[in-house]
Structures are given as structure tokens and as C-alpha cells.
Amino acid sequence: MRLVSLGSGSKGNATLVESNNACLLVDCGLSxxxxxxRMGEVNRQPEDLSGILLTHEHSDHRRGVLAVARKYSVSVYMTAGTAAAMKGELSETEAIEIVRGDNTLPIEDIGVTPVAVPHDAREPVQYLFASRGVTLGVLTDLGSITPHVLASYGRCDGLLLEANHDSAMLAEGPYPASLKRRIAGDWGHLSNGQTAALLEALDCSRLQGIVIGHISETNNAQARVEAQLDPYVAGIPAVHYASQEQVTDWLTLE
Ligand SMILES: [Zn+2]
Ligand SMILES: [Zn+2]
Structure with missing residues (x-):
């Protein structure tokens, strides 16, 4: 399997996860x-998509999802709560498939498992992908580290992981107090320190590669992320940093 971030951050998220037979898009916060x-930059096109997996209804993940689904006749997978939150926008035109936390569904040769996460959306999930003995995890948009998250993501060969904000930069930054509380809260986003704690708690010995993503352009800086995470990612063969505007290199897992 392999993964590439087409864009990551509060202005729009989109990730491709591929096997030999399937090309899945996780979220589409892009037009x-x-x-x-951006798919063209990695020699792919929307016609190649086997499905779109939506994590939750926030606009930085959902913005282009339904338009892409309609235009290219691709099925969209989401939880019942996400579908309820998007009720006003859904029509007969899109093929919507409802997923449930911990229920693995096969899409071509990939087993896709949604994992419930604490985040301030209606029924947010993140996803695990398993194919031919390799497991890949996508984990962004969570406010705290639950035992369920630790148990679910403990055996990944590759991981896209959020390091959203630097706690001091968020506290001193320009956001209104209510938004600062939301982001730093248990239903918001992981700080660099929380991401470091998560990496310390997970068994990272299997990890062939990691992509650090959903890095805030306002409340974080890559140098700060690196300073906090270096001790935990130093032993991982491939370490990529996703950004809002740049497509990353492929993370390829054997
Ligand atoms: Zn969100
Ligand atoms: Zn987000």
C-alpha cells in the first residue's frame, strides 16, 4: 500500500491511499x-477513484466530496452521524454508504476500518487500511488520546498523524478565546505535545514511515513540530511533513 497527502490543514484535507487494485480518497476539502x-501531480485522475471515505462533516474535509462523487460517480462512505449532519446537501444523485466504527468493510483488496475519535463533529471517525499483511492508519482531528485509539492504531506499518498546534503559539495567537478553548479541548485537535505522547504510547517499531499532518499555519511551525517529535520519529525510516499547499512524496509500504 501507499499514501500521499494532496493537502493537509484547516483550509482543506485530501489523502490518497492505494493498493494494487484500489485508489481511495480520504476526505476532500478541495474543489x-x-x-x-493535485491528483495530476502524482499521475492520477479522479476517474481512478474506487471510493471516497469521509471522516466527518467539517468543511476542511467535506468541501468537495459531493461534487466529486457526482461528477465521477464515486461512492462516498461516511457514518450515519456524518450523513445526518449533511442531510440538507445529500441527494439521490450520490451513492452514500454508511459505515460504523470498528466494522471493517472491503473495498477491492483493502479492508477499511473506521475508528471512532473524540472530535467536535456529529460522529467522527478516522480510518485504518489493511491489505496483504500491511496496515496503514490515518489519524487527524482528535482532541485527546483514548484507549480505543491506542488499541486501534498500535500495529500500523504506516501512519498519517496530526500534530495540529503548538500549545504556547495557540495560547498567544490571534484566535478568539472560545476557538482557542475548542482547539485545545478534549474534542478539538492534538497539540505537538499530545502527538509526542501518542507516539510514545504506541508501538512504533513496525512503522516504515510516518506523515505528520494537519499542522496549523497560524498556531504551529514545522520547526516546533520537529523539535517535539524528533525523539519519537528518529527511528522511523521515512518521515514526511504534509502541508496545506504541497503534495507530499508517496509513502510506500512493503
Ligand atoms: Zn474537524
Ligand atoms: Zn480538520
Whole structure:
């Protein structure tokens, strides 16, 4: 399996996860045109998609999802809570498949498992992908580290993981107090320190590669992320940093 981040951050998230037979898009916070352009950078096109997995209804994840689904006739997978939150936008035109936490569904040769996470959306999940003995995890948009998250992500060969904010930069930054509380709260996003604690708690010995993502452009800086995470990622063969505007290199797992 392999993974590439097409864009990551509060202005739009989109990730491709591929096996030999399937090409899955996790979230689409990009417009149709921008998705097409960024997929083109890695020699893919929207017509290649086997499915779209939506994590939750926040606009930085959902913005282009339904338009892409309609234009290219791709099924969208989401929880019942996410579908309820998007009720006003859904029509007969899109093929919506409802997923449930911990219930693995096969899409081509990939077993896809949604994992419930604490985040301030209706029924947010993140995803695990398993194919031919390799497990890949996508884990962004969570406010705290639950035992369920630790148990679910403990055996990954590759991981896309959020390091959203630096706690001091968030506290001193320009956001209103209510938004600061939301982001730092148990239903918001992981700080660099929480991401470090998560990496320390997980068994990272199997990890062939990691992509650090959903890094805030306002409340974080890559140098701060690196300073906090270096002790935990130093032993991982491939370490990539995803950004809002740049497509990353492929993370390929054997
Ligand atoms: Zn969110
Ligand atoms: Zn987000």
C-alpha cells in the first residue's frame, strides 16, 4: 500500500491511499478542479477513484466530496452521524454508504476500518487500511488520546498523524478565546505535545514511515513540530511533513 497527502490543514484535507487494485480518497476539502490538479501531480485522475471515505462533516474535509462523487460517480462512505449532519446537501444523485466504527468493510483488496475519535463533529471517525499483511492508519482531528485509539492504531506499518498546534503559539495567537478553548479541548485537535505522547504510547517499531499532518499555519511551525517529535520519529525510516499547499512524496509500504 501507499499514501500521499494532496493537502493537509484547516483550509482543506485530501489523502490518497492505494493498493494494487484500489485508489481511495480520504476526505476532500478541495474543489473538484483543485483535486484534479493535485491528483495530476502524482499521475492520477479522479476517474481512478474506487471510493471516497469521509471522516466527518467539517468543511476542511467535506468541501468537495459531493461534487466529486457526482461528477465521477464515486461512492462516498461516511457514518450515519456524518450523513445526518449533511442531510440538507445529500441527494439521490450520490451513492452514500454508511459505515460504523470498528466494522471493517472491503473495498477491492483493502479492508477499511473506521475508528471512532473524540472530535467536535456529529460522529467522527478516522480510518485504518489493511491489505496483504500491511496496515496503514490515518489519524487527524482528535482532541485527546483514548484507549480505543491506542488499541486501534498500535500495529500500523504506516501512519498519517496530526500534530495540529503548538500549545504556547495557540495560547498567544490571534484566535478568539472560545476557538482557542475548542482547539485545545478534549474534542478539538492534538497539540505537538499530545502527538509526542501518542507516539510514545504506541508501538512504533513496525512503522516504515510516518506523515505528520494537519499542522496549523497560524498556531504551529514545522520547526516546533520537529523539535517535539524528533525523539519519537528518529527511528522511523521515512518521515514526511504534509502541508496545506504541497503534495507530499508517496509513502510506500512493503
Ligand atoms: Zn474537524
Ligand atoms: Zn480538520
Amino acid at each position: 473538484v478542479r483543485e483535486l484534479k490538479r
